[in-house]
Amino acid sequence: MPTARKSQVSLVDTKYYHCISRCVRRAFLCGEDPLTGQSYEHRREWVAEKLLLLANIFCIDICAYAVMSNHTHVVLYVDDKKANRLHDKAIVIRWHKLFKGNWLTHKFVEGNELTPSERIMLDDIIDKYRERLASISWFMRVLNEDIARRANKEDGCKGRFWEGRFKSQALLDEAALAACMAYVDLNPIRAKMAATPETSEFTSIKKRIEHVQHGKQPKSLLRFAGNPRQNMPKGLPFELEYYIELVELTGRCIRADKRGHICDTQPILARLQIEPENWLKLTTRFTKMFHGAVGRRHVLTQFCGHLQKKRRPNLTNCERLLG
Numbered sequence: 001m002p003t004a005r006k007s008q009v010s011l012v013d014t015k016y017y018h019c020i021s022r023c024v025r026r027a028f029l030c031g032e033d034p035l036t037g038q039s040y041e042h043r044r045e046w047v048a049e050k051l052l053l054l055a056n057i058f059c060i061d062i063c064a065y066a067v068m069s070n071h072t073h074v075v076l077y078v079d080d081k082k083a084n085r086l087h088d089k090a091i092v093i094r095w096h097k098l099f100k101g102n103w104l105t106h107k108f109v110e111g112n113e114l115t116p117s118e119r120i121m122l123d124d125i126i127d128k129y130r131e132r133l134a135s136i137s138w139f140m141r142v143l144n145e146d147i148a149r150r151a152n153k154e155d156g157c158k159g160r161f162w163e164g165r166f167k168s169q170a171l172l173d174e175a176a177l178a179a180c181m182a183y184v185d186l187n188p189i190r191a192k193m194a195a196t197p198e199t200s201e202f203t204s205i206k207k208r209i210e211h212v213q214h215g216k217q218p219k220s221l222l223r224f225a226g227n228p229r230q231n232m233p234k235g236l237p238f239e240l241e242y243y244i245e246l247v248e249l250t251g252r253c254i255r256a257d258k259r260g261h262i263c264d265t266q267p268i269l270a271r272l273q274i275e276p277e278n279w280l281k282l283t284t285r286f287t288k289m290f291h292g293a294v295g296r297r298h299v300l301t302q303f304c305g306h307l308q309k310k311r312r313p314n315l316t317n318c319e320r321l322l323g
Contacts, residue, residue, distance in 0.1 A: 008168055008170065008292070008293075008307075009078075009136060009168070009170070010170065010303055010306045010307050011078055011080055012306055013170065013172060013299065013302055013303040013306055014170050014171060014172050014173075014295075014299075014303070015077050015078045015079070015080070016063065016075065016076070016077055016078075016170070016171040016176075016177050017075070017076050017078070017136055017168050017169065017170055017171065018073070018074075018075050018076075018168065018169040018171055018180045018184070018286075019073075019074050019075075019076060019136065019140055019166050019167065019168045019169075020071060020072070020073055020166060020167045020168075020287065021071060021072050021140065021143075021144055021162055021163070021166040021167075022070060022071040022162065022163045023070045023071065023161060023162060023163070024160050024161060024162060024163050030042075030043045030044040030047070030067060030068070030069050030070075040069075043147070043150075043151060044067040044201065044202045045202065046147055046150060047067045047072055047143075047147055047202070048065070048067055048202045050143055050146055050147065051065055051074065051143060052220040054139060054142060054143055055220060055221075056220070057094050057097050057098060057133070058094075058133050058134070058138070058139050059078070059079045059080065059082040059083035059086070059133050059134045060076050060077065060078055060079065060133075060134065060136065060139050061076070061077040061079060061221070061222035062074060062075070062076060062077075062204065062220070062221050062222060063075040063076065063077055063177075063181055063204070063221070063222045063236060064180075064181040064184040064185055064203075064204040064205070064221075065184065065202075065203065065204045066184050066185065066187040066188060066200070066202070066203045066204070067202040067203070068187055068188070068191060068193070069191075069193075073183075073184040073187055074184070075171070075177075075180055075181055075184055076136060076139065077222050078134055078136060079134065079234070080134040082134075083130050083131075083133050083134035084130070086130070088108075088122075088126050089108070089109065091126055091129050091130050091133065092105050092108060092109055092126060092129065093109060094129075094133060095129040095132075095133065096109065098142055102125075104118060104121060104122055104125065105122070105125060108122055136168060140166045144161075144162050144166065147161070148160075148161035148162060167287075169287075169290060169291075169292060169293060169294055170292070170293035170294070170295075170303060171293075171294055171295070172293055172294060172295025172296070172299040172300055172303055173295040173296055173299050173322075174228070174237055174238075175295070175296065175322045176294040176295045176322065177236075177237075178238060178243070178246075179283055179286060179294075179322075180286055180294070181204075181236075181243075182243075182246065182247050182250055182283040183283045183284070183286035183287075184203075184204070185197065185200070185203055185204060185205035185247050186205075186247060186250060186251050186283060186284075187203075188200040188201070188203060189251050190284060196248075196251070197209060197244075197247055197248060197251055198210075204221055205244070205247055207220070207221065208221065208240070208244065209244060212240065212241075212244065217240065222234075222235060222236055223235045223236065223240075224236045224238055224239065224240035224243060225237065226238070226239055227239065250283050278320075278321045278322075281321060289314075289317050289321065290313075290314045290317060290318075291313060291314065292313040292314055293313065293314065294314060294318060294322075295318060295322070296318060296319075296322050297312075297315065297318065297319060300312050300314070300315060300318060
């Protein structure tokens with residue numbers, strides 16, 4: 001029986017989560033079907049556009065993503081503080097961009113006066129909307145339902161398009177976050193769909209590189225804020241230039257189909273205290289090495305404690321690869 005989503009998410013421990021959605025029976029979401037010769041490549045743009053659109057509506061930021069032929073990867077940052085800061089009208093307006101709402105929410109948005117009983121009813125509805133706008137489950141539900149409907153309509157069929165549920169992994173520390181992001185960004189290269197990060201269509205790394213060339217960071221993705229420090233602004237706790245260079249070096253090793261060697265002087269690896277050999281394993285076999293939450297022993301122990309889990313999944317591999 002699948003694990004309840006609420007027992008996989010603990011925002012007290014981490015705001016970062018890696019989510020994977022696969023097509024049922026490994027059917028083609030995108031790309032070209034070698035059996036029929038039919039191309040579904042245009043659907044990758046559907047996913048990327050919807051993903052970035054939802055990031056502007058939900059209180060959830062995108063750290064990394066890759067749209068593959070029969071599955072998608074996305075690393076999300078849940079900004080629950082933002083959801084709590086937004087005033088009631090902003091919450092309802094955001095929700096109306098996704099769903100129709102009801103007569104009461106429209107009456108409120110239009111500025112009409114509410115009776116005391118209507119206000120009580122509205123407060124309950126807004127609380128529900130506020131919670132959902134910071135929910136990974138709702139984010140992935142809206143994304144996957146829209147793509148499934150469009151694909152089924154195009155194929156002229158009905159029924160399930162995605163496997164039962166998306167998978168999610170809690171990324172409990174910087175090492176897990178960096179490794180998972182690199183794993184996601186390099187997925188098309190490992191699958192021989194692209195030769196370099198800057199030519200990997202429908203990935204976050206390509207979008208970041210395009211903006212870096214103009215000295216900017218994409219507004220649609222969670223920005224890199226630099227090394228962790230006191231009073232740190234919201235953003236990924238790495239230097240953008242080091243991360244891109246690290247992805248490039250790692251990708252070069254993968255394309256050569258060798259274990260290779262990642263430069264020991266990379267600032268991000270040195271700071272995270274990950275051996276280059278282990279880094280290559282992390283960024284080529286992340287989902288095979290880990291099933292569930294990922295992080296060093298102390299943060300994994302805290303995470304399991306908050307969710308009242310007796311076992312610590314992945315502990316052996318976390319200690320061996322993350323230190």
